[in-house]
Amino acid sequence: MAVLDLPPTLEQVAQLQARMLEALPGGAAQLKTILPAEQLVSVLRATEAELRSEPTLVEISVEDPHAQIFVFGDTHGHFPDVAYILTQIGYPSPTRILVFNGDYVDRGSWGVELLALLCCLKCAAPKSIYLLRGNHESSSCTKWYGYSQEIRAKYEKQSKEIYSASKRLFSVMPLAALIQRNTLVMHGGLFRKPPEPKRGAKRRKVIHPIRAGVKLEPGTLDHLRVASKGGMDPDGCGTSLLATDVLWSDPIAAPGLFENDARGVGLIFGPDITEAFLKANGLRLIIRSHEGPDARDKRSDLPQVLEGYSFDHNTPAGQLVTVFSAPDYPQFQAVAGGDGAGKRCNNLAAVVVLSAPDYATPNMRTFEAVKPRPKADAYYDFEACCDSDTEAPAGSEGGSVVSSGTELEGDEAEGPPLSQTDGHPDINPAEPPEIVSPPADAAPPPAAIVLETAP
Numbered sequence: 001m002a003v004l005d006l007p008p009t010l011e012q013v014a015q016l017q018a019r020m021l022e023a024l025p026g027g028a029a030q031l032k033t034i035l036p037a038e039q040l041v042s043v044l045r046a047t048e049a050e051l052r053s054e055p056t057l058v059e060i061s062v063e064d065p066h067a068q069i070f071v072f073g074d075t076h077g078h079f080p081d082v083a084y085i086l087t088q089i090g091y092p093s094p095t096r097i098l099v100f101n102g103d104y105v106d107r108g109s110w111g112v113e114l115l116a117l118l119c120c121l122k123c124a125a126p127k128s129i130y131l132l133r134g135n136h137e138s139s140s141c142t143k144w145y146g147y148s149q150e151i152r153a154k155y156e157k158q159s160k161e162i163y164s165a166s167k168r169l170f171s172v173m174p175l176a177a178l179i180q181r182n183t184l185v186m187h188g189g190l191f192r193k194p195p196e197p198k199r200g201a202k203r204r205k206v207i208h209p210i211r212a213g214v215k216l217e218p219g220t221l222d223h224l225r226v227a228s229k230g231g232m233d234p235d236g237c238g239t240s241l242l243a244t245d246v247l248w249s250d251p252i253a254a255p256g257l258f259e260n261d262a263r264g265v266g267l268i269f270g271p272d273i274t275e276a277f278l279k280a281n282g283l284r285l286i287i288r289s290h291e292g293p294d295a296r297d298k299r300s301d302l303p304q305v306l307e308g309y310s311f312d313h314n315t316p317a318g319q320l321v322t323v324f325s326a327p328d329y330p331q332f333q334a335v336a337g338g339d340g341a342g343k344r345c346n347n348l349a350a351v352v353v354l355s356a357p358d359y360a361t362p363n364m365r366t367f368e369a370v371k372p373r374p375k376a377d378a379y380y381d382f383e384a385c386c387d388s389d390t391e392a393p394a395g396s397e398g399g400s401v402v403s404s405g406t407e408l409e410g411d412e413a414e415g416p417p418l419s420q421t422d423g424h425p426d427i428n429p430a431e432p433p434e435i436v437s438p439p440a441d442a443a444p445p446p447a448a449i450v451l452e453t454a455p
Contacts, residue, residue: 037158073289077108092128102134106145133173146380189249308350
């Protein structure tokens with residue numbers, strides 16, 4: 001069993017990380033021998049208390065000119081990869097601030113381990129790491145896309161308490177972070193101006209302002225500051241409307257602001273809307289996540305994210321960039337067929353690095369997947385849910401249907417070949433990205449983790 005005080009020290013977190021990595025080859029049942037259910041629930045509840053005290057829009061001000069801010073995109077249970085990236089970047093500190101932009105669980109095999117690691121780091125260094133909410137931090141997504149089944153496989157009879165604690169934690173996560181008043185980080189994208197509340201109006205199950213004859217307009221940072229965090233399951237209704245947009249919206253290449261019919265929830269917005277939002281709110285950069293290589297493979301209007309990022313909107317007022325931090329995604333693939341299903345993307349993971357003086361010039365560090373890939377269990381029906389996220393998987397009538405004993409061989413066990421650079425020369429970050437390759441045998445031991453670096 002891991003030794004963890006509450007709050008833990010960073011050294012204790014590093015030891016927990018190492019022990020969880022060592023246990024991966026033993027399968028799902030090994031986790032509870034290292035991190036018992038009671039200990040995990042305590043960590044989740046302590047993190048919930050910390051996040052509950054944070055506002056919907058976290059405002060990060062940096063005074064030390066040597067400080068850097070590292071923004072992660074979706075990580076989706078890629079615990080070995082995130083652990084390796086942290087050995088290269090370092091653990092959070094006053095001069096090393098980490099911002100995680102949601103989607104910690106689902107689709108990958110080690111969402112519990114990843115969430116436990118990040119929660120321990122939050123408890124250990126609450127002012128140096130920020131955990132924002134993604135669309136998968138909800139009761140619906142965690143039911144359909146694997147997290148609930150993963151907990152059941154790893155903790156069996158004690159899974160209900162862990163899942164309940166997880167959902168309460170998700171419900172209080174901030175929706176966005178404003179960095180140095182110049183850069184806005186949020187999971188999906190821009191949001192609508194909320195409708196004026198009507199006195200005595202009851203909450204309706206379906207709200208479609210544009211279909212009800214209400215013109216769509218982008219909201220402002222002030223709307224975000226006073227917004228609800230969305231509750232257990234943001235569904236676009238009532239006070240969760242703005243939260244739903246933040247978590248589910250997507251950029252497009254064409255101008256305009258529209259309902260996101262492809263996902264069934266949220267908005268789609270063009271570069272004109274991004275430019276207007278940047279100008280109206282005095283911003284220079286928007287960092288969002290939400291779309292991996294599988295999603296971008298199904299659209300041709302915006303660049304792919306095979307390097308872990310793409311610059312989607314370049315405007316006179318500033319930029320909008322997508323960052324994705326789960327390499328070799330998706331972890332599980334349907335059997336290859338005539339439609340190209342099963343083709344591995346072999347994408348890199350990226351982390352945005354922001355530095356003084358303005359923290360609005362995005363530089364990229366990119367990372368290859370840790371190899372060999374540990375054997376992995378699929379906790380959701382990845383063949384039925386192979387497309388980009390929607391409000392609920394088409395044709396699904398219940399929770400995940402794949403048993404926890406499903407093991408994949410071949411590429412899933414051995415890992416992909418090295419990714420190739422496929423950049424977009426007309427839209428580049430301020431500096432060429434640094435590609436970091438992990439060692440061939442395993443992620444480094446905890447001694448490699450940088451706990452503090454002197455300015």
